[in-house]
Amino acid sequence: MILILGGSYQGKLDFAKSAYDLEDNDIFICTDETEAIDLSKRCIAYIDRFALNRVRAGLEPADALRDNPGLRPDAIVIATDISSGVVPVDATLRAWREACGRMNNLLAGRADEVWRLFCGIPQRIR
Amino acid sequence: MSTFISGGCKNGKSYYAQRIAKASGAPLYYVATMIPRDEEDEARIHRHRREREGWGFVTLECGSNILACLERADARGSFLLDSVTALLSNEMFPAGSTDPTAPERLAGELCEFVRRAPRTVLVSDSIYSDAMLYDDGTEAYRRGLARIDRALAAVCDNVLEVVSSQVIVHKGGLPL
Known part of the structure; x- marks a missing residue:
């Protein structure tokens, strides 16, 4: 599994597409309405948005990955790093921020490669 | 040699950028981008100007239409x-x-x-990693700044991230 991290708009999806030769139909785009991820897709983009949906439902997003480790061995997971701002006043956003941290740690621990994008430039950090 | 620098607030980006510009030995220009809107801005500008005293910068006031300030300067400068x-x-x-x-x-x-001015050092801000859901205007601003950052990172010789005064090289090398 490959994990691609970085802040918003840093070029994570563009990098995934070009580095791993992805077509649009290889990619599952999560939104905050995503209740379940299509694990048959090779690339799962913006898993942080899926996490926001789970947190709003009172669930732990990392559990969906821990209990159902159905990620393809060649999966590419894209996660926006939301960890570096001010602690949100809103309790749901606060829970989301912490849940994403746990989820990213879990994913990074399983990943064969971890990349971080900065201004469109990829850096391999694992 | 052009350099693009970004990173979090108060991590030492501006100070490092000033040192790079100074080290080139060319005529030094400071492109002042802030248009003061109130007394607080005036005070901030005054403080920044004092901090640059003694470095030898010529200040070019240019809050918009950025290419115009090159007409008032030597483009071979820093x-x-x-x-x-x-x-x-x-x-x-x-x-x-x-x-x-x-x-x-x-x-x-x-x-x-x-x-046109290849000895330019540009400073931006990483505002992309917080757990906030912004209004459309703010989100468009973040997307817009990232659009510019990525364009500059593609054309500049060096792309650096400053973290607590430590410098991470993402492209090129360390200018200092």
């Missing part, structure tokens, strides 16, 4: 543009209105600036 963030704010939100075309235009102008 330019410090601090910051891209302030410049986009001036261009995107002039006098309370919103110009959604500003990021695309400014990305083009700044890349042209670097082409």
